Amino acid sequence: MKLRPHHLLCAQGYSGKGYDSDFTANMTAVTKRLREERAVTVEIVFSTDDICSKCPKMLGQNLCRDDEKVNSFDRKVRNYFGIEEKIYVYDDITREINSAMTEAMMDDICGDCAWYPVSACKKRIIGGG
Numbered sequence: 001m002k003l004r005p006h007h008l009l010c011a012q013g014y015s016g017k018g019y020d021s022d023f024t025a026n027m028t029a030v031t032k033r034l035r036e037e038r039a040v041t042v043e044i045v046f047s048t049d050d051i052c053s054k055c056p057k058m059l060g061q062n063l064c065r066d067d068e069k070v071n072s073f074d075r076k077v078r079n080y081f082g083i084e085e086k087i088y089v090y091d092d093i094t095r096e097i098n099s100a101m102t103e104a105m106m107d108d109i110c111g112d113c114a115w116y117p118v119s120a121c122k123k124r125i126i127g128g129g
């Protein structure tokens with residue numbers, strides 16, 4: 001499965017709420033797989049991904065309506081954790097991110113996201129939940 005860098009965080013924090021029913025059906029399926037098959041591999045892409053593909057904000061290949069904002073999320077995740085465009089084992093890379101993540105880093109990366117206060121991101125990533 002293809003994931004853009006900041007979706008390594010969204011996939012963990014997702015708690016069933018999203019833009020519309022197509023988006024949430026896909027997001028639920030994607031996150032179910034990642035959470036159940038922890039050894040699953042993910043291909044990190046610096047572009048739109050398998051979550052974007054069912055999102056009403058995706059305008060085209062590598063084009064999100066909120067491009068400026070989501071590219072900033074991606075850039076910060078790449079810079080903080082050295083994420084590259086390659087294949088990772090989901091369990092390994094999310095453990096690595098979560099063990100290095102601080103509340104200040106997370107507020108810096110995700111502070112502008114409308115879902116941050118709504119979803120379980122902080123609890124799942126730094127709260128041990």
Ligand code: SF4
Nearest residue numbers: 052055057058064070
């Ligand atoms: S808002 Fe943009 S980055 Fe987020 S899932 Fe939708 S298309 Fe992808």
